[in-house]
Amino acid sequence: xxxxxxxxxxxxxxxxxxxxxxxxxxxxxxxxxxxxxxxxxxxxxxxxxxxxxxxxxxxxxxxxxxxxxxxxxxxxxxxxxxxxxxxxxxxxxxxxxxxxxxxxxxxxxxxxxxxxxxxxxxxxxxxxxxxxxxxxxxxxxxxxxxxxxxxxxxxxxxxxxxxxxxxxxxxxxxxxxxxxxxxxxxxxxxxxxxxxxxxxxxxxxxxxxxxxxxxxxxxxxxxxxxxxxxxxxxxxxxxxxxxxxxxxxxxxxxxxxxxxxxxxxxxxxxxxxxxxxxxxxxxxxxxxxxxxxxxxxxxxxxxxx
Amino acid sequence: xxxxxxxxxxxxxxxxxxxxxxxxxxxxxxxxxxxxxxxxxxxxxxxxxxxxxxxxxxxxxxxxxxxxxxxxxxxxxxxxxxxxxxxxxxxxxxxxxxxxxxxxxxxxxxxxxxxxxxxxxxxxxxxxxxxxxxxxxxxxxxxxxxxxxxxxxxxxxxxxxxxxxxxxxxxxxxxxxxxxxxxxxxxxxxxxxxxxxxxxxxxxxxxxxxxxxxxxxxxxxxxxxxxxxxxxxxxxxxxxxxxxxxxxxxxxxxxxxxxxxxxxxxxxxxxxxxxxxxxxxxxxxxxxxxxxxxxxxxxxxxxxx
Numbered sequence: 254x255x256x257x258x259x260x261x262x263x264x265x266x267x268x269x270x271x272x273x274x275x276x277x278x279x280x281x282x283x284x285x286x287x288x289x290x291x292x293x294x295x296x297x298x299x300x301x302x303x304x305x306x307x308x309x310x311x312x313x314x315x316x317x318x319x320x321x322x323x324x325x326x327x328x329x330x331x332x333x334x335x336x337x338x339x340x341x342x343x344x345x346x347x348x349x350x351x352x353x354x355x356x357x358x359x360x361x362x363x364x365x366x367x368x369x370x371x372x373x374x375x376x377x378x379x380x381x382x383x384x385x386x387x388x389x390x391x392x393x394x395x396x397x398x399x400x401x402x403x404x405x406x407x408x409x410x411x412x413x414x415x416x417x418x419x420x421x422x423x424x425x426x427x428x429x430x431x432x433x434x435x436x437x438x439x440x441x442x443x444x445x446x447x448x449x450x451x452x453x454x455x456x457x458x459x460x461x462x463x464x465x466x467x468x469x470x471x472x473x474x475x476x477x478x479x480x481x482x483x484x485x486x487x488x489x490x491x492x493x494x495x496x497x498x499x500x501x502x503x504x505x506x507x508x509x510x511x512x513x514x515x516x517x518x519x520x521x522x523x524x525x526x527x528x529x530x531x532x533x534x535x536x537x538x539x540x541x542x543x544x545x546x547x548x549x550x551x552x553x554x555x556x557x558x
Numbered sequence: 559x560x561x562x563x564x565x566x567x568x569x570x571x572x573x574x575x576x577x578x579x580x581x582x583x584x585x586x587x588x589x590x591x592x593x594x595x596x597x598x599x600x601x602x603x604x605x606x607x608x609x610x611x612x613x614x615x616x617x618x619x620x621x622x623x624x625x626x627x628x629x630x631x632x633x634x635x636x637x638x639x640x641x642x643x644x645x646x647x648x649x650x651x652x653x654x655x656x657x658x659x660x661x662x663x664x665x666x667x668x669x670x671x672x673x674x675x676x677x678x679x680x681x682x683x684x685x686x687x688x689x690x691x692x693x694x695x696x697x698x699x700x701x702x703x704x705x706x707x708x709x710x711x712x713x714x715x716x717x718x719x720x721x722x723x724x725x726x727x728x729x730x731x732x733x734x735x736x737x738x739x740x741x742x743x744x745x746x747x748x749x750x751x752x753x754x755x756x757x758x759x760x761x762x763x764x765x766x767x768x769x770x771x772x773x774x775x776x777x778x779x780x781x782x783x784x785x786x787x788x789x790x791x792x793x794x795x796x797x798x799x800x801x802x803x804x805x806x807x808x809x810x811x812x813x814x815x816x817x818x819x820x821x822x823x824x825x826x827x828x829x830x831x832x833x834x835x836x837x838x839x840x841x842x843x844x845x846x847x848x849x850x851x852x853x854x855x856x857x858x859x860x861x862x863x
Binding site for chain 1: 627630654655656658659662663675678679682736737741763777778779780
C-alpha cells in the first residue's frame, strides 16, 4: 500500500519548535486562562493536557473553575486583567445561543479561539488583516486553521500559485457544517481557491469563488448532488462527525484521495489506507499548536507600542 | 368577576399616537427594511401587517425577499445604504448559531430588534446609555420592551420608586428562557428591581439584585423550587411557551395575579380571569409599536450632527 499516514504530532513539531524559540528569544511569558463552567470530565482532561503542552513551549496555562452563572463576570474581569493575554472557555456551558453570547463577551484582543463576531466576519469575508496598514493578521479559529496547516504540510496547497489562491483546482468535501469548525473551515478553503462541498444532515452546499476565482471571497450555493456524488469528485475528504457509529464508506472515495479526520471518533473505515494517498487520522496536536500560535500573536498585538 | 382584561391595542394606542406626531412634526420619513429569506407564509403575513401598521404612523416599510445564501451580503449593503434607517430579519433562516451570526452582521446603528451583541451586553449589564454623556438611550429588544411597557401601563411598575427600581418588592415568573425573549425579559425585570423566576424545560433560575437591591445589576442563581412553588409566590406570571397544547393551570396562580401571555398560543386556561386581577392575552401590537419606537430612536442617532 502506498498510503502515507501523517500524524498530527509530525505536523505540529515545527510549529512547536518555532513557538518555543520565539518565547525564549523574546524572554516573554504569555498567559492563557481557560474557564471551565461545566462538569465535563473530558474537558478537565483536555485542560490538563493543554497545560502540560503549553508548559513545554513556555506558555502559562491556568484553568479556572467557575459557576456558570458567574462565568460572564469572570470573563469580563479577565478581559480587564493585563496579566492575562488569552482567554478560552470550555463549551458547552448553557448550550445553544447563550454560549454564542458568551463567545462575544470575550474581548477580541484576547480571543485565542477566534469565536467573536469580528474575527468570524473577517474570516467569512476573506479579510485577512485587522488594520488597514496590514500589520496585524486576523485570528483564525484553531481547528480550521490546523486543517489548513496540515493541508499545506501534505502538499494540497500548491506553493507555485499566489498566496490566497493556492487551492485553485482542488475539490474538497467537508462533512460537518457546525458554526465552530465545519462552516468556517469550508469558507477558509473556498477563500483559498478550492471548490468545497459542505455536507451536513440538512443537505449539501457548495462554497467557491467562481470560475477562474473571479470572486474575491467565496459565495455559497445550494447543491442538489448526493454525498456519493460529491465524495466521488473530491481530491480531499475531511470528516468531523461527532458520533462513534459514523463511518464514511471507503468505496465512495476517489482513488488517491487525501483523507483527513478531525472528529474525536474515527470517521473513516480501517481500509481507507487501501485507497487514500494520504491519511491524517486526527488533528488535535496541531489544534493546540495553533491555539498557542494565536496566543503569541495576540500577545504581540497587546504589547505593541 | 373583577378581572380586567387589557388588550395590546389599548396599550399601543398612545405610543402610536406619539410616533405619528413625532414623524409629522419633524417632517421625516424613516425607512425600515425587513429581509425575508425563508418560505414561511406566516412571516409574509406578519410583514404585510407590519407594513400597514407602519404606513399608518408614517414609517416606510419595505420587505425584501432574498435567497438565504445572499442574505448576509444584502444586509451588509443595507448597512451602508443611507436611505435605510432600520433593518430586521425574519428568523429562522438557517436556524441555530448561524442565525445568531447574521444578527451580528446587522449594524448596531440600524438594529431595530436589538439582537446585536453590543445591545444585548448592555441590557444584561443594566447599562442604559450608549454614550458616557447619556444622550443616547440603549435599544431594547421589542417584545421584552413591550412587556415592560404593558407592566408600566397596568401599574405593576410603581412610579413612587426611583426610576430603575420600580419593580422592587415584586415577584415575577417568566415561563420561557429563549435568547430572543425570555432571558432578556427576565434580566430587564430583575434589573428594574423584581425578583424573577425564569423557567424553561432545563430548570428554574432566579434573577435578582439581592436584598434591598444592593447590586447594580441582576445576578443569576440556580433555584431548586418547582414551577408550582414559584408560580404560587408570583405577583406577575408571564408565559411564552410556543406550543398550542401548553396551558398553565389556573389552580397554581396566586389570587389577584397579573397574568400576561406573549406566546402566539394561549398559554393560560380560559378560567384565568376567575383568579387574575389583570389579564393581558397578547402583546403583538405593542411589540410593533416598540419596533417603530426603536426605529425613530435610531433615525435620531443617525441624523444627529
